[in-house]
Amino acid sequence: xxxxxxxxxxxxxxxxxxxxxxxxxxxxxxxxxxxxxxxxxxxxxxxxxxxxxxxxxxxxxxxxxxxxxxxxxxxxxxxxxxxxxxxxxxxxxxxxxxxxxxxxxxxxxxxxxxxxxxxxxxxxxxxxxxxxxxxxxxxxxxxxxxxxxxxxxxxxxxxxxxxxxxxxxxxxxxxxxxxxxxxxxxxxxxxxxxxxxxxxxxxxxxxxxxxxxxxxxxxxxxxxxx
Ligand code: Z5A
Numbered sequence: 001x002x003x004x005x006x007x008x009x010x011x012x013x014x015x016x017x018x019x020x021x022x023x024x025x026x027x028x029x030x031x032x033x034x035x036x037x038x039x040x041x042x043x044x045x046x047x048x049x050x051x052x053x054x055x056x057x058x059x060x061x062x063x064x065x066x067x068x069x070x071x072x073x074x075x076x077x078x079x080x081x082x083x084x085x086x087x088x089x090x091x092x093x094x095x096x097x098x099x100x101x102x103x104x105x106x107x108x109x110x111x112x113x114x115x116x117x118x119x120x121x122x123x124x125x126x127x128x129x130x131x132x133x134x135x136x137x138x139x140x141x142x143x144x145x146x147x148x149x150x151x152x153x154x155x156x157x158x159x160x161x162x163x164x165x166x167x168x169x170x171x172x173x174x175x176x177x178x179x180x181x182x183x184x185x186x187x188x189x190x191x192x193x194x195x196x197x198x199x200x201x202x203x204x205x206x207x208x209x210x211x212x213x214x215x216x217x218x219x220x221x222x223x224x225x226x
Contacts, residue, residue: 013219014097018108021146024153033205045102051084060084065165074120082134118181146197150175
């Protein structure tokens, strides 16, 4: 059975919200804008990225994203992502939800299904079983998938001048499989929502706020004076 998030544990405003999408979709930008909104609403929150968010998770991130001459077997990549996630859930997400805070996460389990499942071609059912072990069954309250063609995301990253990491370096064929994977995954999950990320940052942010206020008014509705 899925373990409870803050809301199910009786902490009314705690919600686990995940931003997803291909590189350059705007997750970091939107989390920054959502943070400003939550500040204005007086909602307590934490933000974190995956892989990462903990000391061990950040060390694993370094292992995963560095370029390697001999390559990284797909199974090794999957297990490292999940090893980082196990620490992330236990050290960051659960404590924050239990303290009544909103968690805004830059990636979670949909990334694993999209990248290691659709992108690498690993068996989706096996990925789901291993992911459930790593998370202890914890599921997000909402997954907001910023959708845009992989080539558009890569172009944004190139404009930014940042060097491609090992996974980004797989090229647009791989990243387009990931993008299509996200679209199929959203269609099969009630907690996931597809958002057009080709809109302006402000337009995307408007849509995210509308969505969250509609889904969880007790957490995200505007209160008097905020
Ligand atoms: N990965 C995996 O394989 N399996 C897993 O289970 C997990 C992860 C958890 C982590 O990278 C890598 O790990 C990732 C997936 C893999 N590899 N890839 N690809 P990451 O999450 O740290 O980084 P990223 O997602 O690849 O890139 P990013 O820099 O975090 O992208 P972003 O946060 O989505 O975008 P951004 O930084 O907000 O914006 C990028 C640029 O676009 C920037 O210049 C913005 O100003 C601009 N931007 C943002 N929004 C807009 C709009 N709306 N219009 C125009 N320009 C915009």
